[in-house]
Amino acid sequence: MSVRFAILGLLAQRPRHGYELRAAFEALVGGEENWDVKPAQIYTTLDRLEESGLVTEEAVEQEGGPEKRIYAITPAGRAELESWFATSVGSEHQRDEFFVKLMLSLAVDGANPYKVIQTQRAALYQRLHDVTLQRQRADPQTELAHILLLDKTVMHLEADLRWLDMVEARLDEVRRQPLPQPEVKPRGRPRRR
Amino acid sequence: MSVRFAILGLLAQRPRHGYELRAAFEALVGGEENWDVKPAQIYTTLDRLEESGLVTEEAVEQEGGPEKRIYAITPAGRAELESWFATSVGSEHQRDEFFVKLMLSLAVDGANPYKVIQTQRAALYQRLHDVTLQRQRADPQTELAHILLLDKTVMHLEADLRWLDMVEARLDEVRRQPLPQPEVKPRGRPRRR
DNA sequence: GGTGCCATGTAACGCGTTACATGATTAT
DNA sequence: ATAATCATGTAACGCGTTACATGGCACC
Incomplete structure (x- = not known):
């Protein structure tokens, strides 16, 4: 759940591509020693978010460098994010x-x-x-x-x-x-x- | 990880079948309101344990009632369990x-x-x-x-x-x-x- | 004849991981 | 030239979940 909403939140700041999202997430949590998100998770989560209509692929840049698929948050995505902010996070099960x-x-x-x-x-x-x-x-x-x-x-x-x-x-x-x-x-x- | 080792431990007590393991697990953690393990997880975990050689299907009983596939722990399984007991559980990442x-x-x-x-x-x-x-x-x-x-x-x-x-x-x-x-x-x- | 328990699964999905793979640009 | 960084993915697996499905037995 965390990564999903983190991506949503970071895209609410501005549109970004996958690689940039990864860097932004690391900056957010204070370094990879705190929370190392693997590229695989970023890209698959983006796919799921896109399929749910919370995010759209906005453009593909390629000026001189490698491909960048730029994603942006949708109105549905903003609504999802807002309701997440407005609720408490659930009891982390005592699955100890x-x-x-x-x-x-x-x-x-x-x-x-x-x-x-x-x-x-x-x-x-x-x-x-x-x-x-x-x-x-x-x-x-x-x-x-x-x-x-x-x-x-x-x-x-x-x-x-x-x-x-x-x-x-x-x-x-x-x-x-x-x-x-x-x-x-x-x-x-x-x-x- | 928890369920995997719980099954191993419960089979170390005595051979059991899936349904019984589920009841035993619930008794162990103090009721389903604490930790509700779904049948699907029990059976798939048993399959994985069997494939890893930590558990074997011992027999299939059918005395009047429905089929019971009885599983038993193997020596490799006992070793795994023992080394689990001897080590501390890892830092639950601060993935908060x-x-x-x-x-x-x-x-x-x-x-x-x-x-x-x-x-x-x-x-x-x-x-x-x-x-x-x-x-x-x-x-x-x-x-x-x-x-x-x-x-x-x-x-x-x-x-x-x-x-x-x-x-x-x-x-x-x-x-x-x-x-x-x-x-x-x-x-x-x-x-x- | 239904309800509830006993007992077994399959299918599909979500989140997260490791490992693998490609290719381009930039700095040394 | 080669290593690091930029950028994108796929495949397969582990753990856990929900939903669906089958069938026998016991009790009322």
Whole structure:
């Protein structure tokens, strides 16, 4: 979704061609180390946007250099963009890989949940350390986007670390007075739909 | 990645068929409201796992009922699972849709970054409110997975809200002493005629 | 005879990725 | 000459989604 709307927004500034859109997107998010969009995605997304009528191919320039297919936003595209600005971004599903790993480590014979937690915690601390260093080196005059992203990352890493502590505490509780594991019965589970 | 490894882990417990894997996955993550895996994904993922040699079709049961294709994990599959447990989950890229929206609202004529922020903040507060209620109603005896997920959600929502405050503060700073917007230079190649 | 659960899939699409391919201009 | 940059794509795959489709069994 992000790239789709980014293209729409950048074309709302002025018509552009694919290669230029890629550069503009990178400038927008503060460099390719933050978000490296592949050319393939730009061009296929442009195709889809064109097919949806949100964008049109305006012209093909070729003055001395290689071909440039210039795209422009349509009124429908502007409407789409405006309604995107006016709504909040949806809850990023809690489709968390670590959560699945943790739950599996509790259920699978031979796996060690405390080790899993410790491995993850070490990685989070390492990342926090790295990001904090980057953050200190960042220049607030020229790298606004980069700094905002770093700040967000720091806050989420801290949230993850606090959560890991809570998880461990709760596992200890459960351990002291163990519960029936949520076991799957092959048949006859009531489910609503 | 999550579903792929979840299937591997659940098959490490014992051989199962597709439908059963789906139910087991839901039990693992604490209900379909947390993570609704579609049958299509289960079956296609099983196909891919089989093709990679991490899983084999063991038998086809048919005792009175419908067909059941029973899958089992292979030694290669166990190795894969073990190495997954032993490593941390990668940094979920900061591919944040709101971030893109914010940056665009700063760059696109006619968009209002403060309104964008306010819309997002309202949605986050609403979600925080809902999740807190759910959290209070949750039964710690039977819904461990659900509670852990809710706690994680709360912490991340709080982190997002704090981050939004920081963003606003930094925008105010920038506003007081405005900087050159990260503008994309057309990179004008000298061209002759 | 319907509804709902058990169980299996296929088809098509969206987003994103890697890898491959072409060709032109510009700077060294 | 050759490397870098400009500029465009195609093909195939992975993960995830929606929609569609089939068929048996059990219960009321």
